[in-house]
Amino acid sequence: MGAYFKEIFTGFWSLLVGMSITIREMTKPVVTEQYPYEASVMTSRFRGHIELVPNEEGGNKCIVCGMCMRSCPSACITVEGEKREGIKGKALTRYRLDFTRCSLCGMCVESCRPGAIRFSKDYNLAGTKKAAYIFDLLKRLEEQNK
Ligand code: SF4
Ligand code: SF4
Secondary structure (H helix, E strand, O other): OHHHHHHHHHHHHHHHHHHHHHHHHHOOOOOOOOOOOOOOOOOOOOOOOEEEOEOOOOOEOOOOOOHHHHHOOOOOEEEEEEEOOOOOOEEEEEEEEEOOOOOOOOHHHHHOOOOOEEEOOOOOOOOOOHHHHEEEHHHHHHHHHO
């Protein structure tokens, strides 16, 4: 009989100890990242998919040389441009990235002499269709600049 009451007391005591720890921790400031309610800040070395770098006029720095496209070992990039009046060289009209094939190797970023592309900090990518990972980076930049 004594062992029975001792077991009840031990169980009740451990419940009290557990609850006191829970209540004490609830009143302390939160130290963990509250994802997905808060956006995570990626480190400087994080590699998301590539993106176009904006220039000071709100356009892009791309000179449509095609080096990124040629240096990509996975053939992820398609760059198109056109001659426009008053512009030296070509103006970028399309920058397509097939992110499903990208290995984030960085060859494209390294080969771009004007520094027109860089790794984005986008990490929150989810989708059930391949089309969700085919990016029009020029359109993306234009939307970001609005
Ligand atoms: S990071 Fe590598 S695989 Fe990805 S687009 Fe650039 S060159 Fe291609
Ligand atoms: S992003 Fe850079 S390497 Fe690619 S076409 Fe434009 S300027 Fe050339």
